[in-house]
Amino acid sequence: MSAARKRVAVIGVGTMGSQAAWRLAARGAEVVGYDRFAPGHDRGAAGGETRIFRSAHFEDSRYVPLLKHADALWEELQQETGRELRRLTGCLLMGPTEHHQMATVLQSIAEHDLDHDVLDAELLAKRFPQFRIEDGDAAVLDRRAGFIRPELTIQTAARRAEQLGAVIHRYTTVREIVPVANGVEIRTDAGSEHFDTAVVTPGPWVNDLLPDLPWEVDVRRVVSAWYVPTTPEAWFGEERPAFIRTAPTHCYGLPSPDGISVKLGLSRALHCPVGDPNQLDRTVRPEELEIFSELIGRYMPDLHPDPTRLSVYMEGYTESSRPLVGPLPAAENVILLAGFSGHGFKLSPAFGDIAADLALDGASPQPIDFLSTVGRTEA
Numbered sequence: 001m002s003a004a005r006k007r008v009a010v011i012g013v014g015t016m017g018s019q020a021a022w023r024l025a026a027r028g029a030e031v032v033g034y035d036r037f038a039p040g041h042d043r044g045a046a047g048g049e050t051r052i053f054r055s056a057h058f059e060d061s062r063y064v065p066l067l068k069h070a071d072a073l074w075e076e077l078q079q080e081t082g083r084e085l086r087r088l089t090g091c092l093l094m095g096p097t098e099h100h101q102m103a104t105v106l107q108s109i110a111e112h113d114l115d116h117d118v119l120d121a122e123l124l125a126k127r128f129p130q131f132r133i134e135d136g137d138a139a140v141l142d143r144r145a146g147f148i149r150p151e152l153t154i155q156t157a158a159r160r161a162e163q164l165g166a167v168i169h170r171y172t173t174v175r176e177i178v179p180v181a182n183g184v185e186i187r188t189d190a191g192s193e194h195f196d197t198a199v200v201t202p203g204p205w206v207n208d209l210l211p212d213l214p215w216e217v218d219v220r221r222v223v224s225a226w227y228v229p230t231t232p233e234a235w236f237g238e239e240r241p242a243f244i245r246t247a248p249t250h251c252y253g254l255p256s257p258d259g260i261s262v263k264l265g266l267s268r269a270l271h272c273p274v275g276d277p278n279q280l281d282r283t284v285r286p287e288e289l290e291i292f293s294e295l296i297g298r299y300m301p302d303l304h305p306d307p308t309r310l311s312v313y314m315e316g317y318t319e320s321s322r323p324l325v326g327p328l329p330a331a332e333n334v335i336l337l338a339g340f341s342g343h344g345f346k347l348s349p350a351f352g353d354i355a356a357d358l359a360l361d362g363a364s365p366q367p368i369d370f371l372s373t374v375g376r377t378e379a
Helices: 015-026 061-081 100-112 121-127 150-163 203-209 286-299 345-361
Strands: 007-011 030-034 051-053 091-096 116-120 137-142 146-148 167-169 174-180 183-188 191-195 197-200 218-227 242-245 251-255 262-266 309-317 324-328 331-338
Touching: 007 015, 007 183, 007 191, 015 030, 015 150, 015 197, 015 345, 030 150, 051 251, 051 345, 061 100, 061 150, 061 345, 091 100, 100 137, 116 121, 121 137, 150 167, 150 345, 174 331, 183 197, 183 331, 197 345, 203 218, 203 309, 218 286, 262 286, 324 345, 331 345
Parallel strands: 007 030, 007 197, 030 167, 091 242, 197 331
Antiparallel strands: 051 146, 091 137, 116 137, 174 183, 183 191, 218 262, 218 309, 242 251, 251 262, 324 331
């Protein structure tokens, strides 16, 4: 069946859903999106005004071809809309030279010939004096990297999908997704609609919407904190990369585009579980800031230890940290994208395009075997 004749529902018009709606509408599908809030809201994972884009990958070098595909689509979406959604400032990847994630980064760079600089501790301290360096530390500067504006990106992708003919039902919660003989039925409080295929991108509500999912998605509460530097020229000069430290405490940061503060975040192990995503505790307690204070004192002493802003979001993690991408078991017309484990936003245009491939053609030319739900037994 051609794209022009397929009617596709997109459940959740957030990080992945907005991109899927854009790619589906661009290929002529009849797209109807549903979101319990509205594109660009701050209740899921895509908040905090900036997220990191990078070409090199800590977790698995097999992501790099997908990152290259996403890179091209970021440029395409910016050109189509005239909005700056991403700025390439570089990303500094730091940690002990023997740490396995540093080895994986170098492997991905070597395999895919990525533009980068390798800095030893002496050169790192000279070039980026805002960071305190420890014995045995080294760094890789990923040049094809920088920051993304998440809320603006989601609203822009959703709006572009609407310009191409998509319909988005805002503040409309999907209660049930029912595979039927000739497609999929989407049920809301307003009634039900029939579609040929559904792309399901529910973010932290995945377990609510799909309680019988055969894979576990662990939803965690994510805290972001913003700190003001005492010497802003060190953070907001000509070279102001995003940064990630691998060990002993995995953390990341982004100098704010406004040149005032630095956003810090932590890894999965330091996030608290979320029982009910509809009852998220958005209050940050003083004891939750202790780990940020320790990191600042040890590695970034130029930052004032008291944050100027705190925000709370949610992310879904799989056991393997690899997302779930593909059809649900025994429901080939329901395409799931979930559990991106904190590193999905930079890849979101690629996954939106992959969702369109799967919904319209039943397969994708992109290398997603290691992420596919087909035949998958672990999360």
